[in-house]
Amino acid sequence: MKDYQVGEMHITADGAELYFHSPRAGGKGQFDIWVSRNVDGEWQPPENVEAVNTQETEGWPFISQDGTELWFTRTYMGSPAVYRSTKVNGVWQEPQLIVSQFAGEPTLDNEGNLYFVHHFFNAAGEMVEADIYVALKR
Numbered sequence: 001m002k003d004y005q006v007g008e009m010h011i012t013a014d015g016a017e018l019y020f021h022s023p024r025a026g027g028k029g030q031f032d033i034w035v036s037r038n039v040d041g042e043w044q045p046p047e048n049v050e051a052v053n054t055q056e057t058e059g060w061p062f063i064s065q066d067g068t069e070l071w072f073t074r075t076y077m078g079s080p081a082v083y084r085s086t087k088v089n090g091v092w093q094e095p096q097l098i099v100s101q102f103a104g105e106p107t108l109d110n111e112g113n114l115y116f117v118h119h120f121f122n123a124a125g126e127m128v129e130a131d132i133y134v135a136l137k138r
Helices: none
Strands: 007-011 017-022 034-038 058-063 069-077 081-087 096-099 103-108 115-119 127-135
Touching: 007 058, 017 058, 058 103, 069 103, 081 115, 096 103, 096 115
Parallel strands: 034 058, 081 103
Antiparallel strands: 007 017, 017 034, 058 069, 069 081, 081 096, 103 115, 115 127
8 A cells, every 4th residue: 555645635515526635646746636536435546637737836625616616726936826727518727826925725615705824924934824814705
């Protein structure tokens, strides 16, 4: 049995897919987003979600209630940022930058409001604080 580093898992509302980030072999970058599908009660080997991954770090995935939006964190200009990819005809699309600079770990509530963590760093580059923010859907 192989050991894998796995973090921040999110299961879709219908229980059919499990998204997570990992630096496992076969990825595009440092950490990538992967998906495992539940087929007849058995989780299948993970697949790289290639459409959203780059040579940078992607992680902390969140899938919208209807399964059509993948929200995640990616390194942008040296700091975390929130991205969103939409699923069209079963295929994840090129992600869009939603919140840049020191924002990450996105989550949505049932009304579509976006919650994320904003990280504060000191001059030495050490994180000194992290606060939760909300962007209300209009």
